[in-house]
Structures are given as structure tokens and as C-alpha cells.
Amino acid sequence: MAAKKSQKVTPLMKQYNSIKLKYPDALLLFRVGDFYETFGEDAVKAARILNIVLTNRNNGGERTELAGFPHHSLNTYLPKLVKAGQRVAICDQLEDPKMTKTIVKRGVTELVTPGVAMNDDILQSKSNNFLCAVHFGKNLLGVSFLDVSTGEFLCAQGNREYIDKLLQNFSPSEILVQKKYKKDFSDSFGKELHCFYLEDWIFKPDYAEETLNAHFETKSLKGFGIDHLEEGIIASGAVLYYLSETRHHRLQHIASISRIAEEEYVWMDRFTIRNLELYHSNAVNAVTLLDVIDKTISPMGGRLLKRWLALPLKNEDAIRKRHDVVEHLMNHPELLREIQEHIGEISDLERLISKVATGKISPREVNQLKNSLNAIMPVKELAMNAENEALKVLGENLNPCELLRKKISESISEEAPVNVQKGNVIAKGFSKELDELRNIAFSGKDYLDEMIKRETEATGISSLKIGNNNVYGYYIEVRNTHKDKVPDTWNRKQTLVNAERYITEELKEYESKILGAEEKILQLEQELFGKLVSWMADYIDPVQQNAKLIARLDCLGSFAQQAQNENYCRPGISDSLSLEIEEARHPVIEKQLPPGEIYVTNSLKLDREEQQIIMITGPNMSGKSAILRQTALIVLMAQMGSFVPAKSAEIGLVDKIFTRVGASDNISMGESTFMVEMNETASILNNISKRSLVLLDEIGRGTSTYDGISIAWAISEFLHEHPARPKTLFATHYHELNEMCETFERIKNFNVSVRELKDKVLFLRKLVPGGSEHSFGIHVAKMAGMPQMVIQRANKILKKLEASHHMEDSGKVMKQSAEDELQLSFFNLDDPLLQDIKEELIGIDIDTLTPVEALMKLNEIKRKLVKSKQK
Numbered sequence: 001m002a003a004k005k006s007q008k009v010t011p012l013m014k015q016y017n018s019i020k021l022k023y024p025d026a027l028l029l030f031r032v033g034d035f036y037e038t039f040g041e042d043a044v045k046a047a048r049i050l051n052i053v054l055t056n057r058n059n060g061g062e063r064t065e066l067a068g069f070p071h072h073s074l075n076t077y078l079p080k081l082v083k084a085g086q087r088v089a090i091c092d093q094l095e096d097p098k099m100t101k102t103i104v105k106r107g108v109t110e111l112v113t114p115g116v117a118m119n120d121d122i123l124q125s126k127s128n129n130f131l132c133a134v135h136f137g138k139n140l141l142g143v144s145f146l147d148v149s150t151g152e153f154l155c156a157q158g159n160r161e162y163i164d165k166l167l168q169n170f171s172p173s174e175i176l177v178q179k180k181y182k183k184d185f186s187d188s189f190g191k192e193l194h195c196f197y198l199e200d201w202i203f204k205p206d207y208a209e210e211t212l213n214a215h216f217e218t219k220s221l222k223g224f225g226i227d228h229l230e231e232g233i234i235a236s237g238a239v240l241y242y243l244s245e246t247r248h249h250r251l252q253h254i255a256s257i258s259r260i261a262e263e264e265y266v267w268m269d270r271f272t273i274r275n276l277e278l279y280h281s282n283a284v285n286a287v288t289l290l291d292v293i294d295k296t297i298s299p300m301g302g303r304l305l306k307r308w309l310a311l312p313l314k315n316e317d318a319i320r321k322r323h324d325v326v327e328h329l330m331n332h333p334e335l336l337r338e339i340q341e342h343i344g345e346i347s348d349l350e351r352l353i354s355k356v357a358t359g360k361i362s363p364r365e366v367n368q369l370k371n372s373l374n375a376i377m378p379v380k381e382l383a384m385n386a387e388n389e390a391l392k393v394l395g396e397n398l399n400p401c402e403l404l405r406k407k408i409s410e411s412i413s414e415e416a417p418v419n420v421q422k423g424n425v426i427a428k429g430f431s432k433e434l435d436e437l438r439n440i441a442f443s444g445k446d447y448l449d450e451m452i453k454r455e456t457e458a459t460g461i462s463s464l465k466i467g468n469n470n471v472y473g474y475y476i477e478v479r480n481t482h483k484d485k486v487p488d489t490w491n492r493k494q495t496l497v498n499a500e501r502y503i504t505e506e507l508k509e510y511e512s513k514i515l516g517a518e519e520k521i522l523q524l525e526q527e528l529f530g531k532l533v534s535w536m537a538d539y540i541d542p543v544q545q546n547a548k549l550i551a552r553l554d555c556l557g558s559f560a561q562q563a564q565n566e567n568y569c570r571p572g573i574s575d576s577l578s579l580e581i582e583e584a585r586h587p588v589i590e591k592q593l594p595p596g597e598i599y600v601t602n603s604l605k606l607d608r609e610e611q612q613i614i615m616i617t618g619p620n621m622s623g624k625s626a627i628l629r630q631t632a633l634i635v636l637m638a639q640m641g642s643f644v645p646a647k648s649a650e651i652g653l654v655d656k657i658f659t660r661v662g663a664s665d666n667i668s669m670g671e672s673t674f675m676v677e678m679n680e681t682a683s684i685l686n687n688i689s690k691r692s693l694v695l696l697d698e699i700g701r702g703t704s705t706y707d708g709i710s711i712a713w714a715i716s717e718f719l720h721e722h723p724a725r726p727k728t729l730f731a732t733h734y735h736e737l738n739e740m741c742e743t744f745e746r747i748k749n750f751n752v753s754v755r756e757l758k759d760k761v762l763f764l765r766k767l768v769p770g771g772s773e774h775s776f777g778i779h780v781a782k783m784a785g786m787p788q789m790v791i792q793r794a795n796k797i798l799k800k801l802e803a804s805h806h807m808e809d810s811g812k813v814m815k816q817s818a819e820d821e822l823q824l825s826f827f828n829l830d831d832p833l834l835q836d837i838k839e840e841l842i843g844i845d846i847d848t849l850t851p852v853e854a855l856m857k858l859n860e861i862k863r864k865l866v867k868s869k870q871k
């Protein structure tokens, strides 16, 4: 909102205008007294989002909109604004209004945007809140992710596809992009992401390196192992720039940065992550794998599990270590139960300690931190005494933070409130000065009673009274009858009709102590609390370490719990190139079957020598996709360290999982769906390795049947002939593909068995060797309630097509069939007999015809027709 004639504008609005000018992209919350006010367009937005009253006032001759809320409601309203996608600049009063005669100094103290939110009401406990920056380098792209609320800082660089996958994995809340690449970004990664565009100069290598070194107080970035990631560093520099831009200066909890070690994790591109519905799904109400397997108890455990799911391991040893712990916990359910019980008492350590760094921790949260650290002690003990090496090491590495717990216990009262201003924060006995002040303020009456008693005894005056008033302050009142007993040391203050009022040295001292004692208490409590929080900053590192270890233990406990609940088995992991799973189940579908239905297990083997590609045919809805997906999910779960839904599984390490689903399942992204399907498939064919697992679900169905069959055939042939020989499952309706096994030795046919009853199909859901003879599509159409006429017609065309055996003749066959059908279906009006019948029908007078006559007429017509047909 700009004011036209500055001379008419009030000094307050002048100040507002100059601040707003600096934050044109943000909604400015302007503190005026006890309120945060918004003006102009900001007010319109705030009123709409917050559902608060919009008024208007005169500002330099113009009407301007105005909406505000009390300052203590900031925590209620701020999250709503940020969740609505607003960048919110909080402008506070920088000095005490009482101390100045001119206008109060104001300035923006914080800029809250979706990516830098710290507020518990904005954050989700089991999800990270990442701020991200993407830098477009000459050949590669750099990316950086930072969660200010936990201190995690990561960077990477790679091609467009890799960055795309990382964006999918980390789901950042806000992405910083160089202004000049605005279009490139939306072309590459879509328009739905929440972006903010920064000036070009920020994305410079020197600036980034300097900024990072200055932040970490290092001379080089070598120690973090990121020094060779030039593009990643530039992106990280932009992230730090943005933090200072948004007034985040206390960042001690961001203690290091690490590289996302791409080579350590199973590669899954964004299509695969989406198709497998690992942690999000496009379908409404769909249940994801994470929903089913997440048995974590702590927020940091929940966040880590998500990460593990997005980044399964490729290192045999590391995977086996996780399996060892899961097995141990599974075999010791009592230990698991106890560990989980204690983890349940641990709050979000990562976010609590981040609040220590930023100085935003509340007294109550300090107690939460202490209680959480207390709960770690029995976990430490249990882990250290377990007969499992990895658990022992984990237990040993848990830091007891003894001094920290002790200091919090001593200094913070058990019932400390959320708001330090409320008082009663500092524990009794921690500060002598504070205790004295509290004594005076809260036990003043006792003290005065004590004084009266003492003075009565010393002077022999029986009717002494202590009181106070606004003019004279505290006094001792003596009735005139006892005036002569007053000691010389008392000073007379006021004379009344029947009494005199005095002040003593002690009372004077008491008075000066009590006056303002409460104010002093508050001040002192704040000061002591502030000191404690600064002192606690030394514990950022050990608490972060503890949080990591507890998160890990929580995830492994979650795996054990899930394995126990759902009867999973420990998978064998080796560096072989084969994959053998017995009696596998789909972890999500098996949990969603209607009551009474049992999931039908399936066994499957893939290797490089004999059975590299399995062609799975079977009717729609028979369970082909389920087999494909459960195979991928089992590999993925095994390599993230979990047990798997199967009787046994021997998994030769997989380095990449690709899944592709035929276009008709894939609602378009603006391009032709078939084009999308082909694009996606092309990227697989260009990236396969000998450890890849490729799952193709009805690839080719997005085009005409014969194009589809040809493409599917050519893709299978390519995968078969490729020197990498990737393990492949291909689900298809095209039973024609079953011919391939004749020519290609490592392609094997399987089908998902069904039993054909008279006029319906019974799904047995068992994968059995051999191809299918036909596609059952018509059966399924029938089951779906398609009109009888359409079904009959489709069956006829199918029979003719099958009889022709020549693909290239298919069009002709269908045309011919259609013509035949037409001749049968409709009257050929050139036929003289039909002409006769027509005449006859037209000549009938329906009104005079009795029912019997009508029947007889019908019979006659029928006889004529039958006769003519027999000729």
C-alpha cells in the first residue's frame, strides 16, 4: 500500500510504508501496541485466511484496509498464514514504547516462509520440513536440502533426472531457484512445486563457499566431503543466504553438511517411487507402504523410516547389520517392548535441541528435553546389555548428558509454564536472590506479622499495626495512648487524629525490596532462563547424536514389531545376481482384503542364466500387478533392513528398481499418455545394469493392439539381448508375447491362474508356469455389467480374429465380421418377402385386433420367415 501524499501520512504509516517497501513479497505483520496489524492488500488476504474482521481507516486522505489480531495470538494465526502459502514478515517494536517520546523503532525480526518454519503448529512431527535450493550449472544441476527445525543439511548434484528423484524423495516445502532459470525449472520439474526466486548473484561459487565456510567456521569444505560438488555447494550457499535473509541467525544446530551419497542407495526414479506408492499416492484414501509398515514411536524415528524407505541400501554388510538387530529384537519380545516403552517417553529431541540453538525453546520444553534424556538412560542400559553387537555399540554411543540433566533439574521448576513471562520458571534453591525476592513478594504477610510481633515485644506497645498507602508507603501505626513508648529510632511520617504513623529502617528496607519485587522476579527469571539456554547450546551435538541413535533404534524396533505382527521372514542378502522368493505376499494388499479373504502367496525366481524375464499373462484383475509390485516391495524392504512378507527370500543385491505402468493407468500430464509411457520406458532402457530389477506392467497398451504388441515384444527382446541381462517381470494382456519363449531362451512364460466356469472366471491368483491362451478381457467386461448384446458381439469378433491368425488382416476381419453381422441383424428391405410383411404390418388396425388375433398374425409372419430361411 503506497500513500500518495507523504505529508498527510501519519508518522506510523510512514514507518510502515518504508518497511513494507523492503518486503514486497511478504505479508507484513506490523506490531502496534498489543496488536499485530496488517494493511492494504495484506489486510484483505489476512482477513480472508484468518477469518478476522476487515475494517478501513483514513490514511493520508485515502481509505486503506486494516485487519489485526492481539500479539499473544501470533502462534495461532501465524501457522494458518504459512500453511496458506504466505511468506510472513513479522515486524516488532525494537524498543520499549515507555522509553521513547518519538515513534517507537520497529523492524522485521523474522520472515517466516513454508521452508523455514520452526513453529510446531506448522511442522508435522513425522515429516521433515525441507527448504531446498536448485542450481542450474553448465552440465549438472546442484541441489541442497536443509531442515531448519532439525539441523539436517544435505547437498548433491547430478543430472535432471537425479534431481527430480531427490525432489520427490525429500518433498521440500519451498524451493529456491535463480530468477533467470524460472522457466527451465518449471519445464523440468513441473509447476506445482512451491518456488521462490532469488537474484542471480547469489548463485555464484565464491559467494557460496565463503558463506558456507563462514557459517561452519572452516577454511575449506573438504572435511564435509562436498568440496568437489561445485553445483551442490552453490545451491547450499543459496540456502544459507535465504536463512539470513529471513532473519535466521542463530543456527548453531546446523553443525555440518553432508553429501547425499547416491552410490550407496538403490536407485528408484520418481515414476517408481510413485508407482510403488511408497509414501504417497495420487489416489484419494490410498494406503501407502509407509502407512502399513510404520510402527515407529518417536517423531525422529518416523522421519528416519521415511528416509530409509526412499533410500534403501546397497551395502551387504550395512543391510545385514540392520537385519541382525531386527532379528534380535524379534527373538526378544520383552526387550523390544521395554525399549519401545521408553522411546515412547522421548520427545522430539532433534527439534527441541534446534530450539535451544535458535533461542526459541520454552521453559516447559526444557523440561521435556530433560525428561527425554532421562528416558534415554534405561534404553542405553537395555541396549548395552543386549547380546547383539550392533545394539551394544548403539547403547554405548548414547550420551547420558548427565550434567545437562542435572543442571536442568536444579534450575527449572517441575511445573515450569510454556511462557517464561508467566513466572515460576526457575526452581527453588537455584538462586538466592530469586528466593529472597520470592519470599518478599509471596510471603510478605508472614514477614510483616513477624515484624509486628518482634516490635510489640521490644516496645511493649500492644496495638501496633503495619499498613501502607499510596502517598506514604509502609508505616507502623501507634495509637496516641502509646505514643510515649515509641523508640527514638522510629521516624514519624504522618499524624492522624488518634494515632501517629512511623517508619523504621527495617520497614524502609522491606518497602524498597517489595516494591518492584515481582517485576524483578520476572526479570531475573528471564535472565536466568536465558543463561541456561545459552549454556545448553554446548549440548547441541551430543543431543543430536542421541536423537539419531534413538531414531535408528526406533526404526529397527518398528521393523521387528511389524515382522512379529505380520509374520515376516528375514531375507537372505548376497552379492549373487539372482532373486528367489517363496510364498511372497503384498504387504499393503494383504492388509486390505475383505474379512474372510486370504491373500494367495506366490513364489518366484529370477536369474541371469535361465529365467531372466518372466512374461506374466492373465486376465484383468487376476493379480498380475500385485505380483510385480510385491516383488519390488520385498526387495526394497529387504534392502532397507526390514524383514519381508514371504516364507523365505534370497535376494542378490539390487542396485536399481524400475517400474513402469501402461499408459492407461497413468493419467496424462498434458502429453499424450502413450508418449509419457514411451518416455518413461526409454529412460529405463538407457539406464539398466546387471543388478537392476525391471517391472513392466502392461507396457504398450496405450496404443493400438498391434503397435502395443510390437513395442512390448521389441522391449522384451532388447532386455533379453542386453549384456546386463536385467531381471525383468513383464505383465501383459497380450498372450501373443508368449510366443517369445520359443526364440529367446531366458524368457519364461507364467500365468496367473484362473478357473473358467460356464460363464464366469474364478480368480485363483496363483502364478503357474505356462502362457495364457486368451486374454479374458471379455469375461471381465461381462463381470463389469456390460450389456449382453455388446458381450455377444465382442465374442463373435474375437472368434473370427482368432480364426484368421493374421495380424495384418485384423482390420479386414473385423470389417467383414461387422458386415456379416449387419446382414444378420437388420432387415434387407429389398427382399420381396420382407416387402410383403412390411405392407401387412402397416395394414393392421391394432385398435380392432383381439389379443388372440394378434398372436395368430405373429405366428403367421414367423412361419413365412422360417420358410424363406429354409429355402
Ligand SMILES: Nc1ncnc2c1ncn2[C@@H]1O[C@H](COP(=O)(O)OP(=O)(O)OP(=O)(O)O)[C@@H](O)[C@H]1O
Binding pocket: 589, 593, 598, 599, 600, 601, 618, 619, 620, 621, 622, 623, 624, 625, 626, 627, 765
Ligand atoms: N495374491 C492375491 N491374493 C488375494 N487377492 C489378490 C491377490 N492378488 C491380487 N488380489 C486382488 O485382486 C485385485 C487386482 O489385482 P491386480 O491389480 O494385481 O490385477 P491385474 O491382473 O494387474 O489387473 P489389471 O490387468 O486389470 O491391471 C487387487 O487389488 C487385490 O484386491
